[in-house]
Amino acid sequence: MKLHVSLPGLEMKNPVMPASGCFGFGKEFAQLYDLNDLGAIAIKATTEEARFGNETPRVAETEAGMLNAIGLQNPGLKGVTEQELPWLQQLDTPILANVAGTKMEDYEAVAAGLSESGMVAALELNISCPNVKEGGITFGTDPKLAAELTKRVKHVSDVPVYVKLSPNVTDITEIAKAVEHAGADGLSLINTLSGMKIDPATRKPLLANEIGGLSGPAIKPVAIRMIYQVRQVTELPIIGMGGIMGMEDVLEFMIAGADAVAVGTANISNPFACPEIIQELTDWAGTEPAADWAGWKQGGVKA
Amino acid sequence: MIQKEWMSVVSIDEIAASIFEVVLEGDMPERIQAPGQFVHVKTSPHVAPLLRRPVSISEHWPEQRRMALVFRAEGEGTSRMAAWRAGDEVDVLGPLGNGFDTSDVDEGEKALIVGGGVGVPPLLGLAKQLAGHGVRVQTVLGFADEPSAFFQERFSALGDCFVSTIDGSIGETGFVTDVIDRRGLSYDAIYACGPLPMLRALDSSYATAKGKLSLEERMGCGIGACFACVCHTADDPDGTSYRKVCSDGPVFPWGEVVLS
Numbered sequence: 001m002k003l004h005v006s007l008p009g010l011e012m013k014n015p016v017m018p019a020s021g022c023f024g025f026g027k028e029f030a031q032l033y034d035l036n037d038l039g040a041i042a043i044k045a046t047t048e049e050a051r052f053g054n055e056t057p058r059v060a061e062t063e064a065g066m067l068n069a070i071g072l073q074n075p076g077l078k079g080v081t082e083q084e085l086p087w088l089q090q091l092d093t094p095i096l097a098n099v100a101g102t103k104m105e106d107y108e109a110v111a112a113g114l115s116e117s118g119m120v121a122a123l124e125l126n127i128s129c130p131n132v133k134e135g136g137i138t139f140g141t142d143p144k145l146a147a148e149l150t151k152r153v154k155h156v157s158d159v160p161v162y163v164k165l166s167p168n169v170t171d172i173t174e175i176a177k178a179v180e181h182a183g184a185d186g187l188s189l190i191n192t193l194s195g196m197k198i199d200p201a202t203r204k205p206l207l208a209n210e211i212g213g214l215s216g217p218a219i220k221p222v223a224i225r226m227i228y229q230v231r232q233v234t235e236l237p238i239i240g241m242g243g244i245m246g247m248e249d250v251l252e253f254m255i256a257g258a259d260a261v262a263v264g265t266a267n268i269s270n271p272f273a274c275p276e277i278i279q280e281l282t283d284w285a286g287t288e289p290a291a292d293w294a295g296w297k298q299g300g301v302k303a
Numbered sequence: 304m305i306q307k308e309w310m311s312v313v314s315i316d317e318i319a320a321s322i323f324e325v326v327l328e329g330d331m332p333e334r335i336q337a338p339g340q341f342v343h344v345k346t347s348p349h350v351a352p353l354l355r356r357p358v359s360i361s362e363h364w365p366e367q368r369r370m371a372l373v374f375r376a377e378g379e380g381t382s383r384m385a386a387w388r389a390g391d392e393v394d395v396l397g398p399l400g401n402g403f404d405t406s407d408v409d410e411g412e413k414a415l416i417v418g419g420g421v422g423v424p425p426l427l428g429l430a431k432q433l434a435g436h437g438v439r440v441q442t443v444l445g446f447a448d449e450p451s452a453f454f455q456e457r458f459s460a461l462g463d464c465f466v467s468t469i470d471g472s473i474g475e476t477g478f479v480t481d482v483i484d485r486r487g488l489s490y491d492a493i494y495a496c497g498p499l500p501m502l503r504a505l506d507s508s509y510a511t512a513k514g515k516l517s518l519e520e521r522m523g524c525g526i527g528a529c530f531a532c533v534c535h536t537a538d539d540p541d542g543t544s545y546r547k548v549c550s551d552g553p554v555f556p557w558g559e560v561v562l563s
Contacts, residue, residue: 024528028550032305032526044530050543052535055563057521059531064351068523073530073545217350245350268524269345269353271396272307 001288001296003281005039005260007237008160008185009122010094012039012260015293016250016278019241019264020045020098020124020164021070025084026091029267033275036092042188042262043084045100045126048109050076060197060206065218065243066265067195069209072100077113085119094121096162104139104149112156122159124239125150125184128166128191140166140191143178150182160185162239165230167222168194176230188239188262189230190223216265217243224256228301231257245273247280254293255301304334305399305526312391313369319453321376322421323385324361331395332363332370337402338428339496339517339554342372343525345394346380355396356380357522357549359496361424362431373424373453399525400553403429407492407513410437415490415514416458417479417505419445419497423454425517426496433494434461441465441490443482445501449473480504493557503562514557520548527551535561 003014017040018029025043026035035041053073060067075083080097088095097120101107107125114120127140127149139145146163154161163179165172167190176187192213197206205211223242230238240258244250245266253261266273290296310329318324331342343355356374363370376385387393402425408414414433418426423444434440440462446452449472458464466474467482475482479501482488493514495505502516523531527550536544537558546552546560 022524022529024530028524028526028528050541052543052545053530053533056532056534058533059354059521059523059529061352061354064353066353066523068529068531070530073533075543216353265353268529269355270307271305271524271526271528 001285001290002292003285005293007239007259010040010096010260012094014039014278014281015254015260016274016281017042017096017239017260017262018267018274019262020096020126022264022267025080026088029271032271037275037278038093039260040094040096040121041088041091042096042098042124043088044074045072045098046074046077046080046110046114047072047100048077048106050074050079055208057206057208060212062195062197062214063218065214065216066268067197067207067212067214068192069207069212071209077110081113081117081119085117089119095119096122096124098124098126098164099153100126104152107149107153108156111153111161115157115159120159122162122185123153123157124162124164124188125153126164128164128168140175141169143174146175147178147182150179150184154183162186162188164191165189166191167219167226172226173229173233176234180234180236184236186237186239187230187234188241190219190226190242193219193222215243217245219243220249224252227253227256227258231300244277247277247284250277250281254297257300259293305397306331306334307394307396309392310395312387312389312393314389315387318373320450322373322451322453323376324371324373325384325387326369326371327393327395328367328369329395330368331397332368333365335360335363335365335370335398337404338432339402339425340398340400341425341553342395342397343399343522344384345396346383348394352380352383354523355525356384357399357525359425360398360428362428373421375421396525400549401551403494403515403517403554405429405433405436405438407515408433408438411439412491413439413441413489415483415488415493416440416442417483417493417495417497417501418442419479419501420447420451422497422501422517422519426494427454427457429494430458430461441488443467443479443488445479445497446473478504480508499562506558506562510558512557515554516557517554518548518552518560522549525549535563537561
């Protein structure tokens with residue numbers, strides 16, 4: 001079976017990409033393996049101005065998961081386009097650039113700048129970061145705001161725009177439909193679930209930011225459920241993510257309705273997670289009689 | 304070159320209360336470049352505990368393909384490590400970070416090594432390297448109490464070694480800075496690793512010193528990609544300047560980073 005996946009702006013050798021925020025801008029992982037093995041790379045969120053992010057501790061381990069509150073630390077639009085993206089151009093791997101901000105104008109400026117740079121294959125609109133004080137997730141929890149932001153960003157972008165959805169909503173299908181009508185080219189879901197951990201001995205939260213985003217295997221069933229629900233209401237391509245640790249997880253996401261997947265937290269506990277999963281998938285595909293993913297996914301989830 | 308390797312446990316010993324020294328064998332020791340580097344350990348082959356645990360390399364012997372790690376068994380991950388037995392195969396990522404650059408002191412000069420608690424281990428490899436270069440090594444080690452003290456004999460073999468404990472149960476009563484001041488220890492460079500309050504006290508008491516200090520921080524990936532373990536820099540014109548403890552450090556030049 002061929003592993004190749006073709007999505008708007010993203011011609012992927014296989015359906016596996018590292019998730020935004022878990023891979024930096026790729027340089028650290030390039031010391032460990034050939035980034036051309038990846039289907040695509042979702043780089044760390046870019047904001048208009050450079051950000052330091054939150055104070056530490058920024059991560060805390062939970063049962064089969066982790067909380068993080070990095071706070072969108074990044075070198076800003078100028079830093080990303082001048083210092084990070086040029087280096088990534090040597091790769092034969094499409095770059096999905098995550099766009100974040102606090103006001104709609106910020107998102108427009110970053111999206112326009114990244115699109116004009118000619119160095120990214122597509123944008124991923126981050127309307128779901130739970131770790132910044134304002135903006136971010138607000139756009140991801142109100143269908144009207146999500147739609148307006150999508151429309152405005154689409155207007156200034158020459159590359160396809162994926163919208164990254166938050167699971168911290170009552171009905172994720174409402175947001176999915178709203179951004180689809182506003183012109184989104186694809187969806188990625190789910191971002192982290194808002195969470196908190198307190199040390200009973202000190203009564204203090206483990207994160208300096210108190211609240212953070214929960215990721216890892218602990219949230220996988222939520223991700224699967226949401227992708228399954230969103231698949232019922234839209235034909236848009238879906239990049240699925242949330243706790244993928246191995247090949248079996250990838251297959252589960254594809255059955256639920258994803259067209260490609262992003263591996264996040266697994267990169268943190270094992271920096272070789274992506275190439276290991278891709279190798280597992282390659283071995284598996286060698287014995288699969290279906291011609292491609294479309295054939296393999298025929299019928300989707302069985303009743 | 305960072306690698307992920309299944310290493311075999313040669314020995315494991317409780318050298319002080321809840322402090323364990325484990326010797327591992329494999330290819331990694333040949334890749335260690337400097338004392339002060341660390342490894343990131345997966346404490347279970349299962350999903351949980353999910354995150355690796357950063358652990359200092361205390362010594363390494365490339366010819367024997369061996370290295371020693373020292374850790375305090377405290378939470379779930381390190382307690383699992385404490386249950387390792389000789390012959391076990393364990394998942395280790397490393398060597399990580401930048402270790403101690405010893406160019407601050409020349410042969411015949413004096414180095415003051417200051418360690419606190421579980422910050423002491425990486426300083427042993429450093430002390431051996433300095434002594435090997437003909438640097439005069441003097442050490443001040445601080446511990447909570449006698450049961451938690453370790454490595455005094457090994458440091459004593461390399462030069463003067465003073466110990467302080469908070470309760471006075473061994474060595475001198477008080478903090479490491481009390482020992483340095485009381486004895487009027489002089490030095491050409493300081494090398495320190497230990498709890499933040501200790502590093503802060505050293506930094507403020509000896510602000511103009513030459514030397515290096517090693518930081519401890521809760522880490523995510525350990526390779527510089529996740530931005531979990533950043534710290535502010537002293538020189539920070541617009542508030543966005545930072546260093547990553549795992550990959551820029553954990554060893555930093557004296558005065559470079561903010562000890563907050």
